[in-house]
Amino acid sequence: MHTQSPAPSAPSVSERTHASIPVVSLRDYVTGSEDTRARFVQVFGDALAEFGFVSVKDHGIDPARIRDAYAQIARFFALPTPEKKKSFIEGSGGNRGYVAFGAEHAKNRKVGDLKEFFHVGRDLPALGPGGANAFPSAVPEFEPSTRTLFTDLERTAGTLLEALAIYFQAPTDTFTKMIAGGNSILRLIHYPPLKDGFIPGGVRAAEHEDINLLTLLCESTSAGLEILTRDGRWLAVEAPPGHIVVDSGDMMQLITNGRLPSTTHRVVNPPSEAEDVVRYSMPFFVHPYPTCPLAPLPFCVSDEQPAKYDATTAQGFLEKRLRELGLL
Numbered sequence: 001m002h003t004q005s006p007a008p009s010a011p012s013v014s015e016r017t018h019a020s021i022p023v024v025s026l027r028d029y030v031t032g033s034e035d036t037r038a039r040f041v042q043v044f045g046d047a048l049a050e051f052g053f054v055s056v057k058d059h060g061i062d063p064a065r066i067r068d069a070y071a072q073i074a075r076f077f078a079l080p081t082p083e084k085k086k087s088f089i090e091g092s093g094g095n096r097g098y099v100a101f102g103a104e105h106a107k108n109r110k111v112g113d114l115k116e117f118f119h120v121g122r123d124l125p126a127l128g129p130g131g132a133n134a135f136p137s138a139v140p141e142f143e144p145s146t147r148t149l150f151t152d153l154e155r156t157a158g159t160l161l162e163a164l165a166i167y168f169q170a171p172t173d174t175f176t177k178m179i180a181g182g183n184s185i186l187r188l189i190h191y192p193p194l195k196d197g198f199i200p201g202g203v204r205a206a207e208h209e210d211i212n213l214l215t216l217l218c219e220s221t222s223a224g225l226e227i228l229t230r231d232g233r234w235l236a237v238e239a240p241p242g243h244i245v246v247d248s249g250d251m252m253q254l255i256t257n258g259r260l261p262s263t264t265h266r267v268v269n270p271p272s273e274a275e276d277v278v279r280y281s282m283p284f285f286v287h288p289y290p291t292c293p294l295a296p297l298p299f300c301v302s303d304e305q306p307a308k309y310d311a312t313t314a315q316g317f318l319e320k321r322l323r324e325l326g327l328l
């Protein structure tokens, strides 16, 4: 799989460099002229191919929905731990429900990340515990709020995937048909203030690549996200209010035979003078349906570019990665 040369250890936010990532307006694609649409497709696709991250504005998701979801998750994470653990789903591999502070570590790391999180997905009974939701009864608004945001984000993801199919001059449903009934996950993350939760050597989110096809990140509540550029520099991602940051994951890298590589990223700790700063974020991981075959797509394979990745299924790929993350 994707290997990365050793990267420098995580600095605090105060030492970071600021990056500006490409910005596109989704309105250009949805309601633009033919030329404007074509330009969106080119810039969006090139941004993922060359940069791995792109900022999407005018995405059409009501900011009030995003704010409401943040309000509900803050209420949930403020509950006593035994109450939160009622939403832990034994045997789910962390694929749904509550995952406690420090339980997940990045691939190839032993120290847990300084975060707790909650996964909301589609109800997929065929997956057993990994496809069941466990919403907190102590915060009744949590379920409707996060399910609504899930639906909004999935619709936006579908539009972006359609644009990517056009980028490859492939049938427009090439990627969207993979996510119909899919195992996408809305990850609701709480990074507590460092003074309330610290593991020696721990970082908020150690460097990693996302597992899935695309990730859509609604603006987080504070700084810290950084990407590793293709020339090996860590750059802080500036996410202007109202933008959704999009990145490609390992499944996208696999099916595009590396044309849209996944990009290494992390969330660094705040500098010590800001150690009481809490951070919430809500990445939406776009996953195919579990039995979906994953193999380099024919239009990304040629004599010059032979298939670089072995064929698998979405569920096979996911389970291997959950084991590497210490969740399964």
Ligand SMILES: O=C(O)CCC(=O)C(=O)O
Pocket (backbone or CB within 6 Å): 187, 189, 205, 210, 217, 220, 225, 265, 266, 267, 280, 281, 282, 283
């Ligand atoms: O919290 C963030 O901004 C990003 C988190 C992340 O990269 C992940 O959970 O995969």
Ligand SMILES: [Fe+2]
Pocket (backbone or CB within 6 Å): 208, 209, 210, 265, 283
């Ligand atoms: Fe990530």
